[in-house]
Amino acid sequence: MRIRDRFAKTEARVAPYAFVSPFFIIFAIFGLFPLIYTAWVSLHDWSLLAGDQGYVGFANYRELFHDSDFWRALTNTVGIFLLATIPQLILATVLAQVLNAKLRARTFWRMGVLLPNVTSVAAVGIIFGLIFSRDYGIVNWGLGHLGVNPIDWQGHRWSSWLAISVMVDWRWTGYNALILLASLQSVPKELYEAARIDGASAWRQFWSITVPMLRPTIIFVSIVATIGGIQLFTEPLLFGSGVNAISGGNSGQYQTVAMYLVQQAFTGQRFGYASTVAWVLFLIIAVFAVINVALLRRIKSVE
Amino acid sequence: MKTKNPLLYIGLIATLIFSAGPIYFMLVMASRTNNEIVSLPPPFWVGGKLSSNVDRVFDNPDVLFGQALLNSLIVASVATVCVVLTSSLAGFAFAKLKFRGRNAMLLFVIGTMMVPVQLGLIPLYMLMTKLGLSGGLESVTLPFVVAGFGVFMMRQFAEQAIPDEMIEAARVDGASTFRIFFSIVFPALRPAAAVLALLTFMERWNDFLWPFLTLDAEHPTVQVALSRLSSGYYSDQSLIMAGTLVGTLPLVVVFIVFGRQIIGGIMEGGLKA
Numbered sequence: 001m002r003i004r005d006r007f008a009k010t011e012a013r014v015a016p017y018a019f020v021s022p023f024f025i026i027f028a029i030f031g032l033f034p035l036i037y038t039a040w041v042s043l044h045d046w047s048l049l050a051g052d053q054g055y056v057g058f059a060n061y062r063e064l065f066h067d068s069d070f071w072r073a074l075t076n077t078v079g080i081f082l083l084a085t086i087p088q089l090i091l092a093t094v095l096a097q098v099l100n101a102k103l104r105a106r107t108f109w110r111m112g113v114l115l116p117n118v119t120s121v122a123a124v125g126i127i128f129g130l131i132f133s134r135d136y137g138i139v140n141w142g143l144g145h146l147g148v149n150p151i152d153w154q155g156h157r158w159s160s161w162l163a164i165s166v167m168v169d170w171r172w173t174g175y176n177a178l179i180l181l182a183s184l185q186s187v188p189k190e191l192y193e194a195a196r197i198d199g200a201s202a203w204r205q206f207w208s209i210t211v212p213m214l215r216p217t218i219i220f221v222s223i224v225a226t227i228g229g230i231q232l233f234t235e236p237l238l239f240g241s242g243v244n245a246i247s248g249g250n251s252g253q254y255q256t257v258a259m260y261l262v263q264q265a266f267t268g269q270r271f272g273y274a275s276t277v278a279w280v281l282f283l284i285i286a287v288f289a290v291i292n293v294a295l296l297r298r299i300k301s302v303e
Numbered sequence: 304m305k306t307k308n309p310l311l312y313i314g315l316i317a318t319l320i321f322s323a324g325p326i327y328f329m330l331v332m333a334s335r336t337n338n339e340i341v342s343l344p345p346p347f348w349v350g351g352k353l354s355s356n357v358d359r360v361f362d363n364p365d366v367l368f369g370q371a372l373l374n375s376l377i378v379a380s381v382a383t384v385c386v387v388l389t390s391s392l393a394g395f396a397f398a399k400l401k402f403r404g405r406n407a408m409l410l411f412v413i414g415t416m417m418v419p420v421q422l423g424l425i426p427l428y429m430l431m432t433k434l435g436l437s438g439g440l441e442s443v444t445l446p447f448v449v450a451g452f453g454v455f456m457m458r459q460f461a462e463q464a465i466p467d468e469m470i471e472a473a474r475v476d477g478a479s480t481f482r483i484f485f486s487i488v489f490p491a492l493r494p495a496a497a498v499l500a501l502l503t504f505m506e507r508w509n510d511f512l513w514p515f516l517t518l519d520a521e522h523p524t525v526q527v528a529l530s531r532l533s534s535g536y537y538s539d540q541s542l543i544m545a546g547t548l549v550g551t552l553p554l555v556v557v558f559i560v561f562g563r564q565i566i567g568g569i570m571e572g573g574l575k576a
Binding site (some may be wrong): 004008011012013015017020021022023024026029030031033034035037038041095098101103107109110111112113114115117118119120121122124125126127128129130131135136137139141151164170174175178179181182212223227231233234237238254258261262265266271274278279281282285 | 343344397428454481484501533
């Protein structure tokens with residue numbers, strides 16, 4: 001009996017580690033190691049075929065600093081990100097408010113707004129590529145009826161940014177609305193009742209109760225949107241079809257940083273330089289996350 | 304009391320048209336000939352060429368679409384089973400077992416959700432090449448058999464769903480931790496496990512960047528096959544759309560059948576994060 005007790009005690013102490021270890025071991029190999037190793041590779045001249053060609057210190061970082069293609073890709077990424085995220089968050093907050101009303105066929109509407117998120121990104125890129133096609137696209141056809149000349153959506157910087165932003169918003173607005181809806185439902189109803197008794201308008205209630213109460217969730221949603229937005233890859237890649245899709249249009253007008261990274265690594269065969277791009281991208285995401293939190297902290301002062 | 308505000312419904316209907324429109328558009332294009340697609344005005348109704356277009360997708364020797372469907376099914380299923388299992392184990396431990404370093408480890412798990420795995424693409428590619436797995440299905444499955452999000456989600460659920468007394472009672476009866484997990488905890492976690500399974504399956508089915516980089520021509524997944532359809536030298540729109548439709552269909556079916564659970568899971572996950 002005593003031996004059994006001791007065995008049980010040891011088992012109880014060891015078991016938790018056994019339970020969490022599959023996650024940690026596999027993540028260490030396929031998640032953490034590559035991330036850290038990227039930093040090491042970025043300090044080398046390293047090519048896809050020839051392998052490590054030697055340590056070069058921060059040469060890749062210096063080159064990146066003067067690389068106008070990188071800066072153009074970064075401008076595209078940030079531009080598309082801002083163009084997509086700001087309307088997306090506003091729309092999602094409004095949509096969450098609408099979905100929070102006592103609606104008939106509640107589940108139906110919720111499924112409706114989530115439907116785009118279930119569609120594959122590859123499909124979205126291809127479909128919107130057609131919708132925004134210059135000659136036979138439905139958008140230009142509609143604009144034609146309003147007297148607007150056909151727009152070469154892929155051809156210009158502003159128009160390709162806009163079209164890609166529409167794609168991103170189409171896919172993610174409903175998803176974010178549902179997350180915001182969940183947190184709306186935890187706002188005490190009495191707050192709204194008290195506001196109504198005090199004669200606050202629906203608009204006032206929205207700004208003074210809903211938005212401040214949603215603040216933590218808005219922070220969460222916008223950080224997730226930031227991480228996704230800065231890594232944007234598939235939508236712009238498939239927006240421009242053809243064999244050179246990775247270059248994001250003939251003058252790189254909608255090439256994102258993630259696309260530039262892949263181009264450098266696999267077309268240009270420069271692993272070291274592409275790793276530098278990856279680390280800089282990571283830092284940018286971190287900076288944006290911090291800015292996000294700082295900006296959204298200020299929402300509280302509306303109260 | 305249901306709301307009678309017609310404005311809300313008008314707004315919702317407009318949202319629905321915006322949401323479903325491109326998917327309907329895909330169906331229309333997939334059911335037309337190429338000439339019909341490149342005409343003005345574009346066709347608005349479903350045509351009669353759907354089955355012949357779909358046949359052409361499967362007959363195309365460049366994209367191996369049937370193989371791709373099977374590959375996606377394998378990759379997504381294996382990842383789903385593994386994620387549910389590893390997440391349940393770790394989630395339960397974090398929620399209900401006491402051990403040294405628990406809080407720090409949990410914080411680490413949450414941290415992994417913030418760091419995009421894609422940033423380690425290049426070393427991951429090198430690693431897979433070293434292991435001799437590059438190009439095959441293992442290379443797109445292995446990195447995704449664990450998920451920080453899953454661990455976190457199962458922990459949140461386990462915390463509420465499993466009373467401490469139940470575990471204590473089982474321990475008094477002499478059950479080992481493993482026994483407790485498999486006969487008490489796992490069954491209790493089933494609702495959350497189902498949601499996690501659905502979300503994981505959809506995410507893996509839709510994965511693009513990493514499979515696009517690492518898979519060789521003989522082992523495409525659906526998304527890679529789709530990108531090949533659309534980036535060829537020729538651009539046959541009806542063929543591309545038919546392929547896109549077939550590749551999306553399994554997800555739409557899953558969504559229609561399990562939509563309520565999926566929505567519940569997303570709302571739950573977001574609320575707690």
